[in-house]
Amino acid sequence: MSPKLQKGEELIKGLRPHPLAFxxxxxxxxxxxxxxxxxxxxxxxxxxxxxxxxxxxxxxxxxxxxxxxxxxxxxxxxxxxxxxxxxxxxxxxxxxxxxxxxxxxxxxxxxxxxxxxxxxxxxxxxxxxxxxxxRSHRYYITNWRLIMESGHLGVHRRTLLYKNINDLVVEQSFAGKIFNFGTIIPITASGLGLGDDFSMAGAAVGTRAMIGAGGGKTVSTPRGRSHHLLEGVGRPEQVHDLIISLMHSQS
Structure with a gap:
């Protein structure tokens, strides 16, 4: 099923996750x-x-x-x-x-x-x-935007204009390298497409009185729900290059 397009908008490519994506x-x-x-x-x-x-x-x-x-x-x-x-x-x-x-x-x-x-x-x-x-995941690349959907009865949909994308991250597992599929994560200035990993270290010294010190660091890493990114699509490098070219055409 094709998405509802705006006047002047054209569907360039429709995608689903690769059969081995999950x-x-x-x-x-x-x-x-x-x-x-x-x-x-x-x-x-x-x-x-x-x-x-x-x-x-x-x-x-x-x-x-x-x-x-x-x-x-x-x-x-x-x-x-x-x-x-x-x-x-x-x-x-x-x-x-x-x-x-x-x-x-x-x-x-x-x-x-x-x-x-x-x-x-x-x-x-x-x-x-x-x-x-x-099979419930559907991704559409138009000349204006990315549309990412999942669900049959209830639908989750994310629409992202190319002008709002700051970066594209391609992730491939070992199996993805072999069978040529991977995940493309669009990252925006507002932080969509990023998750936080937190690491912490601490130390304590003392006899009767305890003296402690600790510190933590949060690192933002590309991450998201499967309807917020292009999960496990085939030929990810080609899809990445296509989106990059559309981003340049909108800039």
């Missing part, structure tokens, strides 16, 4: 699905002096919660801990619930009475949801 999100849900597949094979596990059943249960929880905490810390977003803990809690709680079992019998889905099959199903749903999330 590969990290795909990887998270593939991992969850594989945990379910692995434990559904009833592996023989013994941890310390715990029995096989207890060992498998402990390892099952650790296999989900430890990566969930690490992902939440790495992405600086604790919603990931909740997002990954909920499937585990439901997979652990639902089997054996009479209402749930009756529902499965009614619809012929008794294979979902196993907690590992439930976990695998959540992983598959996560993969499909990530793909739908990727």
């Amino acid at each position: 590969y990290r999100l795909y990887g998270i849900w593939v991992y969850i699905a594989l945990v379910g597949v692995y434990f559904s094979s009833s592996p023989s596990i013994e941890i310390l002096e715990m029995g096989p059943e207890t060992s498998a249960r402990v390892l099952w929880w650790l296999s989900i919660l430890v990566p969930a905490v690490l992902i939440a810390l790495f992405r600086i977003n604790w919603r990931w801990l909740v997002a990954l803990a909920i499937p585990a809690l439901l997979a652990f709680y639902l089997p054996g619930q009479l209402e749930y079992t009756a529902f499965l019998e009614k619809w012929g889905l008794l294979w979902l009475s196993d907690q590992n099959h439930i976990l695998t199903a959540f992983g598959v749903l996560g993969i499909l949801g990530t793909e739908e999330h990727r």
Whole structure:
């Protein structure tokens, strides 16, 4: 679907994120699905002096919660801990619930009475949801501005005139270098397109009385939500050069 253009405005290029742009999100849900597949094979596990059943249960929880905490810390977003803990809690709680079992019998889905099959199903749903999330992003380059949208039911839209762009940053991961995709971050004078990283150091000396000193430094780094930038677009250098040429034509 093309954006609504102003009189005299022309659409030059429409873009979507590369199929591998959200590969990290795909990887998270593939991992969850594989945990379910692995434990559904009833592996023989013994941890310390715990029995096989207890060992498998402990390892099952650790296999989900430890990566969930690490992902939440790495992405600086604790919603990931909740997002990954909920499937585990439901997979652990639902089997054996009479209402749930009756529902499965009614619809012929008794294979979902196993907690590992439930976990695998959540992983598959996560993969499909990530793909739908990727497809919901739409980027348009016109002769006047950049238009960045995401969402199907609710739409997030950012419009940026070329005259307001001070800088363009291109970021490519190792996978992006191989498959030729990357993120283009437009930065404005007001700071749109920038986020803050904060580092701090301190020291204290004392016997009875404590003397302390500390200092911190905030560094602005290119960063933004996926609808505030061109996330994972193919051939980013060509797109970058196109936008630069349009910026010059507007100056």
